Amino acid sequence: MLKTFTGPALLTAAAPLLAAALLPASLAAQSAMAHFDASSKVFRLDAANTTYAFGINSRGELQQVYWGGRLGASDTPPTPTPRREWASFDSTYTNTPQEYGGWGAGLFNEPALKVTFADGNRDLVLHYQSHTETPSGLDVVLKDISRNVLVTLHYFIDEHTGILGRSATIENRESAPITIEQAAAATLVLPAGNYTLNYLTGRWAGEFTLNQEPIRHGARVLESRRGTTGHQANPWFAIQSAASDEDHGEVWFGALAWSGSWRTTIEQDQLDAVRVTSGYNPFDFGYVLHPNEKLETPVLYAGYSAHGLGGASRLLHAFELRNVLPRTQKTASSPTPRPRPVIYNSWEATEFHVSEAGQIALAEKAAALGIDRFVMDDGWFGQRKTDNAGLGDWYVNQEKFPHGLKPLIDRVHALGMDFGLWVEPEMVNPDSDLYRKHPDWVLNFPGRPRTEQRQQLVLNLARPDVRDYVLGFLDKLLNENDIAFLKWDYNRNWAEPGWDQLPAAEQKKVYVAFIQNLYSILAELRKRHPNVEIESCSGGGGRVDLGILRYTDEVWPSDNTDPFDRLTIQDGFTYAYTPQIMMAWVTDSPHWLNKRTTSLAYRMLSSMQGSLGIGANIDKWTPDDAALAKRLIAAYHEVQPTIVQGDLYRLISPRNGSEFSATQTVNAAKSQSVVFAFIHSTQEGRGFPLLKLKGLDPDAQYALTPIEGKAAADSPTTASGAFWMNHGLALHDDFRGDFQAAAFRLDRK
Ligand code: GLA
Numbered sequence: 001m002l003k004t005f006t007g008p009a010l011l012t013a014a015a016p017l018l019a020a021a022l023l024p025a026s027l028a029a030q031s032a033m034a035h036f037d038a039s040s041k042v043f044r045l046d047a048a049n050t051t052y053a054f055g056i057n058s059r060g061e062l063q064q065v066y067w068g069g070r071l072g073a074s075d076t077p078p079t080p081t082p083r084r085e086w087a088s089f090d091s092t093y094t095n096t097p098q099e100y101g102g103w104g105a106g107l108f109n110e111p112a113l114k115v116t117f118a119d120g121n122r123d124l125v126l127h128y129q130s131h132t133e134t135p136s137g138l139d140v141v142l143k144d145i146s147r148n149v150l151v152t153l154h155y156f157i158d159e160h161t162g163i164l165g166r167s168a169t170i171e172n173r174e175s176a177p178i179t180i181e182q183a184a185a186a187t188l189v190l191p192a193g194n195y196t197l198n199y200l201t202g203r204w205a206g207e208f209t210l211n212q213e214p215i216r217h218g219a220r221v222l223e224s225r226r227g228t229t230g231h232q233a234n235p236w237f238a239i240q241s242a243a244s245d246e247d248h249g250e251v252w253f254g255a256l257a258w259s260g261s262w263r264t265t266i267e268q269d270q271l272d273a274v275r276v277t278s279g280y281n282p283f284d285f286g287y288v289l290h291p292n293e294k295l296e297t298p299v300l301y302a303g304y305s306a307h308g309l310g311g312a313s314r315l316l317h318a319f320e321l322r323n324v325l326p327r328t329q330k331t332a333s334s335p336t337p338r339p340r341p342v343i344y345n346s347w348e349a350t351e352f353h354v355s356e357a358g359q360i361a362l363a364e365k366a367a368a369l370g371i372d373r374f375v376m377d378d379g380w381f382g383q384r385k386t387d388n389a390g391l392g393d394w395y396v397n398q399e400k401f402p403h404g405l406k407p408l409i410d411r412v413h414a415l416g417m418d419f420g421l422w423v424e425p426e427m428v429n430p431d432s433d434l435y436r437k438h439p440d441w442v443l444n445f446p447g448r449p450r451t452e453q454r455q456q457l458v459l460n461l462a463r464p465d466v467r468d469y470v471l472g473f474l475d476k477l478l479n480e481n482d483i484a485f486l487k488w489d490y491n492r493n494w495a496e497p498g499w500d501q502l503p504a505a506e507q508k509k510v511y512v513a514f515i516q517n518l519y520s521i522l523a524e525l526r527k528r529h530p531n532v533e534i535e536s537c538s539g540g541g542g543r544v545d546l547g548i549l550r551y552t553d554e555v556w557p558s559d560n561t562d563p564f565d566r567l568t569i570q571d572g573f574t575y576a577y578t579p580q581i582m583m584a585w586v587t588d589s590p591h592w593l594n595k596r597t598t599s600l601a602y603r604m605l606s607s608m609q610g611s612l613g614i615g616a617n618i619d620k621w622t623p624d625d626a627a628l629a630k631r632l633i634a635a636y637h638e639v640q641p642t643i644v645q646g647d648l649y650r651l652i653s654p655r656n657g658s659e660f661s662a663t664q665t666v667n668a669a670k671s672q673s674v675v676f677a678f679i680h681s682t683q684e685g686r687g688f689p690l691l692k693l694k695g696l697d698p699d700a701q702y703a704l705t706p707i708e709g710k711a712a713a714d715s716p717t718t719a720s721g722a723f724w725m726n727h728g729l730a731l732h733d734d735f736r737g738d739f740q741a742a743a744f745r746l747d748r749k
Pocket of ligand 1: 378422489539540559
C-alpha cells in the first residue's frame with residue numbers, strides 16, 4: 001500500500017523548474033490515493049471520480065489496464081497480460097497498450113521514447129525495474145533489457161479533479177553518449193470504441209477554433225514546429241465517446257505543459273485501439289545525453305469526465321486555478337489566485353505614440369471609470385517609434401519620457417491604480433544597440449540568412465549570457481520602477497534555429513534549453529519580485545499552455561478584439577483554459593480589423609465574460625459612454641469571482657453560424673450565478689430562445705437582477721433553482737436585432 005499523495009507534488013517532482021514556492025500552502029491538505037497490488041502487480045491511482053490503473057505484465061513491460069470512472073475500492077482491475085500476435089504483421093508489442101513504449105522489438109505505433117546508441121544500436125525495450133513512493137506521488141523506474149538507459153515515470157493524481165500528471169526522466173548510465181530522437185511525457189490509452197476528437201487550431205487574430213472530427217484509423221498529429229506553443233494549434237485535446245455531448249457522456253482530455261515545439265499524436269491502430277502520445281516534438285529533435293546526464297520531459301495533464309465536454313472543461317478550470325496558476329506573495333495562502341484587476345491598456349488608442357502627457361491624460365480618464373490597473377504597451381523604450389527598431393534596448397526613451405517613468409507611475413498610483421508595462425524580452429530588432437553589439441546572440445546558422453519576421457530576430461535564450469542579460473534587464477527594470485505587472489510579449493516564431501557555440505551534434509538541444517531558461521527567468525523574477533504579476537502574450541494567443549501558466553497569471557487570447565469575433569475565440573478558449581486568465585478588452589467601434597460597428601454595451605458584455613479590460617481610446621468617449629462603462633465595471637467587480645472562477649456552462653454555442661450564444665457561471669457555494677446572452681445576426685426578427693440554466697441548487701430561491709437588458713415582462717424576479725433550470729429564463733420580447741447583449745445575476749435569497 002502506498003501512502004497518501006499530497007497536492008503540491010503535482011507540480012514539483014517531475015520538473016524542478018516548476019516553482020513550488022509559488023504554490024499555496026493550502027494545497028498540502030489535498031490527498032488522493034495510489035496503491036500497488038503485489039499479487040496482480042497492478043498500480044492503481046484513485047481520486048475524485050477517476051481511476052487510473054496500469055501494471056507489470058508477464059514480459060516485464062508496463063501496461064495500462066484501465067482509465068475511466070472511479071472503480072469500487074474492492075474491485076480488481078484486469079491483470080496486465082500482453083496482447084497476442086493477431087497476425088505475423090501485428091506484433092504483440094504493437095498490440096499491447098504500453099504505458100511508455102521504447103522504439104524497439106516489434107513496436108509499430110508511436111513510441112514514447114526513441115534513442116540511438118553510440119554504437120549504432122537503435123533498439124530500446126523498456127521493462128519494469130522498481131518503484132518508489134515519493135513525498136509527492138509515485139515513481140516507476142523502467143530499464144532497457146540490456147543497456148543502462150533508465151526511464152523514471154512520474155505519476156500524480158489530483159484529489160479534487162482526478163486529473164493525472166505524467167512525465168518521464170530519461171537517464172543515460174551507459175559509458176558513451178546516447179541521442180534521444182523522440183521523448184514523450186506519456187502515452188495514454190482509451191478503451192476500444194468510437195470517438196470524436198476535439199482540438200483547438202487557429203491563426204493570428206483567429207485563435208482557439210474548436211475542431212470536432214471522428215477518430216479514424218491512422219494518426220492525427222497536432223503540433224508546433226515553431227519553437228513555441230503557436231497560434232496554429234494548442235496543446236490540448238479532448239476525446240468524446242460516441243454518446244457524449246456538451247453535458248453528458250464520457251470524455252478523456254489532456255493538456256501538455258510545454259511552451260516549445262510540441263507534438264500530440266492521436267492514433268487508432270489496425271485493431272481499433274486508440275492511443276495518445278504527447279511530448280517534445282520529434283521533428284528536428286536530437287538531444288545528446290552524456291553519461292550520467294538526465295532529460296526531463298514536460299508534464300502531460302490528463303483527466304476524465306462523465307459529464308461531457310462541459311464537465312471536462314470545468315475540471316480543467318478548477319485544476320488550473322488550484323494547481324497550476326502561480327500566486328503572488330500577497331495571495332500565497334489562498335486556494336485560488338485573486339481575480340484579475342480590471343485594466344486599461346493604451347495599445348489600440350496610441351500604438352507606439354506613447355508620451356508622459358498622453359499616458360497621464362489616459363490614466364486620469366481610466367481612473368474615473370473604476371479601472372484598477374493602468375498598463376503602458378509598446379513604444380516606451382530605446383528608439384522605438386515603429387516596429388522597425390528598438391527591441392533589445394530596454395532603457396526608457398528620453399524624448400517620450402524625459403524624466404523617466406516615475407512621473408507617470410506616481411500619477412497612476414495617486415489615481416488609485418497600479419502600473420503595468422509591456423516588454424518583449426526574447427526579441428531583438430537588427431536596428432538596435434543590442435544587436436549591433438551582439439549579433440551572435442540570435443538564433444542563426446553562421447553564414448546563412450537570418451530570416452526576419454516583424455523586422456525582428458529571436459535571441460538565443462538557451463545561451464547562458466543571453467539568459468543573464470534578459471534576467472538582468474528585467475530585474476533592473478523592476479528594481480528601479482514600481483511596476484506591478486508585466487505584459488510579456490513574443491511576436492514571432494523561430495527560423496534558422498542554430499546554436500553554434502555547441503558542437504554540431506548537440507545544437508538541437510536549443511529546443512529544450514531555450515524553454516527551460518525562459519521558465520527559469522520567469523521563476524527567478526517572481527522570486528525576486530514576489531508581488532509582480534505577468535501576462536503571457538504572443539501576438540495574441542500564441543503562447544497559452546499549462547507550462548507558461550505556472551509562471552504567468554493571465555494571457556492575451558487574441559489581438560482580435562472585435563466583440564463578436566471574440567465570442568467564438570472565448571468559447572474555444574474555455575474548452576482548455578479558465579476564464580480567470582482570459583483577458584478581454586473593450587476597444588473602439590467600428591473595429592479596426594473587420595469594420596464591424598457594435599454598441600458599447602455589447603462590447604462591454606462580450607469582454608465581461610472573461611477578465612475585463614478597456615483598450616479603447618477613452619479620450620474620445622462621450623460622457624454617456626464613460627457613464628455606461630463605469631456602471632458596468634462596477635457591476636462586473638461585484639460578480640467577477642463568480643464569472644472567472646465559477647463553474648462555466650456553455651448554454652448556447654456561438655459556433656457554426658449560430659444566431660445566438662449564451663454562457664452561465666455558478667460559484668462553488670451555488671449562491672450566485674451570472675448569465676450572458678448575445679444575439680449575433682438574426683433573420684426574420686427571431687427572438688431569443690428560453691435559457692434553461694444549469695448548476696443551481698434546485699431547492700434554493702434565487703433573485704434575478706439584470707446587469708444589462710431585461711427579462712420577459714412576465715418573468716418572476718425570484719424563483720427556485722428548479723424553476724430557472726426547468727422552466728428557464730425568458731428574455732424580454734424587445735431583445736431582438738443584430739449584435740445585442742444582455743446579462744443577469746442570480747443571488748440566492
Ligand atoms: C503584439 C500584442 C499587442 C501589442 C503589440 C505591440 O501584437 O499582441 O497586444 O502589445 O504586440 O507591439
